[in-house]
Amino acid sequence: MSHFESFRDQFIMSYNGFHHNHQNPSTLQVKSKFDSEWRRFSIPLNNNGGNVSYDGFRSLVEKLHHLESVQFTLCYNSISGDLLPITNDDNLRKSFESARPLLRLLIQRRGESWEEKYGYGTDSDKKWKGIASLMAQKPPKRSYSISNPEDFRQVSAIIDVDIVPEAHRRVRLCKHGQERPLGFYIRDGTSVRVTERGVIKVSGIFISRLVDGGLAESTGLLGINDEVLEVNGIEVLGKTLDQVTDMMVANAHNLIITVKPANQRNTLSRGPSQQGTPNPSDTVSSTGAGGGGGISRPMKMNGSSDGSYHPKQHDPNDSDSGDSER
Secondary structure (H helix, E strand, C coil), X not given: CCHHHHHHHHHHHXXXXXXXXXXXXXXXXXXXXXXXXXXXXXEECCCXXXXXXXXXXXXXXXXXXXXXXXXXXXXXXXXXXCEEECCCHHHHHHHHHCCCCEEEEEEEECCCCHHHHHCCCCCCCCCCCCHHHHHCCCCCCCCCCCCCHHHCCCCEEEECCCCCCCCCEEEEEECCCCCXXXXXXXXXXXXXXXXXXXXXXXXXXXXEEECCCCHHHHHCCCCCCCEEEEECCEECCCCCHHHHHHHXXXXXXXXXXXXXXXXXXXXXXCCCCCCCCCCCCCEEEEECCCCCCCECCCCCCCCCCCCCCCCEECCCCCCCCCCEEC
């Protein structure tokens, strides 16, 4: 068999295989492009693509185009002609619906595409095509750049609004890396509560200061003199300041703190149907000394003529910092 005949047979087999897969609804033909490199491949489909995950699809593309060391984005041509991103399982399955009969996949380095900079699904890249683009003196100025949702990191949230009492607030603070401290200080003081035995005074933990530019101050969800009630689901009543400090430090990367805001005007108001039954042990008022510092060491009660307290303070983000008398 000559070299030409061998090449012809291989071409016929590959064409027949492609034609068979094209007619087979259980497989999807994909044509991918990265720079000047093109690839054609097929993937098996079951339940309208429900068996194919985004992570698996991305890994397959990464191996085919040898992109192990390259940050890239995946886009596809929709039925309407727009270039849309593939970032999760949902829009991956949506892209399969646009494969008529071929899924056209565009791979670009992260940050270099027009759509990533100015928004997917817009016609900004179509306005300057044709003769009009030659007559225009300068392109329009676009002063903003919106990132993909996957590029955003959650730093704070108010959670369990339908669970906690109306006068309380449950806040999640997410600390990413070491570039930004939690940025608040706590102290101990006295809280007045209503129980089955009447009104009693109990020890409480309060936020004494917010650090400028810190995570807590930038979110606006915590305030000075807010009383700390729980840390990651553990009630702080009866715990010392050292114990609360250790709890916060241990959960610094995903801190869930339940507080009673000192300023009740900033709490979420609810309708009558959303208000829960008040807890007899809810705090009705709180007292304690103000003061600066970081997350505090155990409060040192020093009597004074004006009845104020002078706590020792400790920064939760610096476990080696010493105590300072306030």
